[in-house]
Every structure is written in structure tokens, then in C-alpha cells.
Amino acid sequence: MNVLLRHETARGVITVSHATSGPLRRGMTFLEFSVPRTLADDRALMTRLSREDWQGVAVCGVETPADIEKASALMRVAEANRGLAPLSLLLLASLDTAKAALGLASFNRAIPRLAGLVFDSRTMAEAAGVSAKAALIEELRLRLPLAAKAADVIAVLKQAEDGQEQRAMAARDGYAGLCIDV
Numbered sequence: 001m002n003v004l005l006r007h008e009t010a011r012g013v014i015t016v017s018h019a020t021s022g023p024l025r026r027g028m029t030f031l032e033f034s035v036p037r038t039l040a041d042d043r044a045l046m047t048r049l050s051r052e053d054w055q056g057v058a059v060c061g062v063e064t065p066a067d068i069e070k071a072s073a074l075m076r077v078a079e080a081n082r083g084l085a086p087l088s089l090l091l092l093a094s095l096d097t098a099k100a101a102l103g104l105a106s107f108n109r110a111i112p113r114l115a116g117l118v119f120d121s122r123t124m125a126e127a128a129g130v131s132a133k134a135a136l137i138e139e140l141r142l143r144l145p146l147a148a149k150a151a152d153v154i155a156v157l158k159q160a161e162d163g164q165e166q167r168a169m170a171a172r173d174g175y176a177g178l179c180i181d182v
Contacts, residue, residue: 001167003116003154003177005092007032014058014092014179022154022176023090023115028055030092035061035071042074049078049089056090056115060123063099065106072113090115092156095147096123101140107147114151118179119144120158145174 004018012032016024031054036042049057059071068091075089091113095104101124107117119141125132141157148155156177157170170178 001171001176001178003156004162005030005156005177005179006182007158007179008182024154024177028090029053030056030058030090032058032060033071035059035063035067036074045071045074046078049075050081052082054089056092056113058092058094058118060094061097062093062095063097064103065109065111068093068111068114072111075113087113089113092116092118094118094120094123094158095144096120096127098127101128104140104143104147108150110152114153116154116156116177117144117148117151118156118158119175120179122158122160142173149174 002020003024006015006017014030014032016026016028019026031048033045036045057071057075062068071091076086079086079088092115095117121132121137121141124140125134125137128136130136145155154176155174156179157175158179159166160181162178162180167178
């Protein structure tokens with residue numbers, strides 16, 4: 001695995017614990033946030049991004065590239081407010097909705113600041129109303145690395161546990177990273 005992320009659900013934080021290549025570096029922290037859909041969401045994200053201990057945002061509920069671009073616009077403002085260079089803050093996008101599943105092909109181009117696409121079988125299964133072991137979820141899990149390749153970013157598989165077997169399976173299926181719940 002080129003990248004290993006630790007997801008601290010209680011804190012809403014994802015930390016890079018291992019990275020061998022690409023824009024992600026060990027020790028980076030990402031604020032976990034749902035796609036901003038309202039002005040109140042925008043304000044909440046801006047308030048949290050004003051803190052200087054975040055190197056990026058892990059956006060959940062991404063359905064289209066436009067969701068990434070909206071979060072990116074808010075991040076540009078946060079960079080300016082913090083005196084950071086443009087594109088200093090990175091974005092991880094979790095494609096975990098039925099709409100995202102149907103539109104995987106729309107993630108077919110590079111998007112500035114996007115560092116990776118994350119697939120969470122459990123959340124996707126809940127959204128689809130099926131078991132995480134369903135053939136539908138397995139097919140989507142196998143397709144996400146293609147979308148990541150088209151977008152020129154890494155594919156990250158979110159899992160409940162870490163182990164050699166999980167890492168080997170993820171690598172075999174085209175995932176360069178794992179995100180483990182801790």
C-alpha cells in the first residue's frame with residue numbers, strides 16, 4: 001500500500017499514517033465533512049477550516065464532480081484567509097451515494113486539489129439498501145479505481161480493519177490506499 005489513512009470517527013478526522021508517493025504526506029490531517037448543500041453548511045465548513053491544523057478536507061457524500069468543485073471553492077477562500085498558497089489544502093472525496101455510483105464515469109478528469117477518491121462499501125451498501133457483500137457493491141468497489149485513474153488520483157478503500165489480506169486484496173483490485181476506522 002502506498003497510502004494508509006486512519007479514520008477517527010469520533011473526532012471526524014482522517015490522518016495520513018503512511019505515504020510513499022503522491023501529494024499525501026505522513027502526518028497530514030483531513031477534516032471530515034459532508035458535501036456543503038446549504039449556506040449554513042458553507043459557513044460551518046469555513047469556520048472549521050479557519051483552524052490552522054488541517055491540511056485538507058475529506059468530503060463525504062460526493063455525488064458529482066460539481067460537489068468537489070464547490071468544496072474546492074470554499075477551500076480557496078480558507079487558503080486566502082490563512083495566508084496559504086493556492087491549492088495548499090487537499091481534498092479526499094468519498095463516493096458513497098447511489099447517485100455517485102450511477103455517475104462514476106463523470107469522474108473522468110483531473111480536478112485541482114483532489115488527491116484521492118474513497119470507496120466505503122458499508123456506507124454505499126446502506127445508501128443502496130443492500131448488504132455490503134452484495135454483488136452490486138462488489139462491482140462498484142471494483143470500478144472505483146478506474147474512476148480514480150481517469151481523474152489522475154489514488155483510489156482509497158475504506159475498511160473496518162487492517163491486515164495483510166486486506167492490503168493484498170485492495171492492491172490487487174487497483175487501490176493504492178486503505179482508510180482504516182480506529
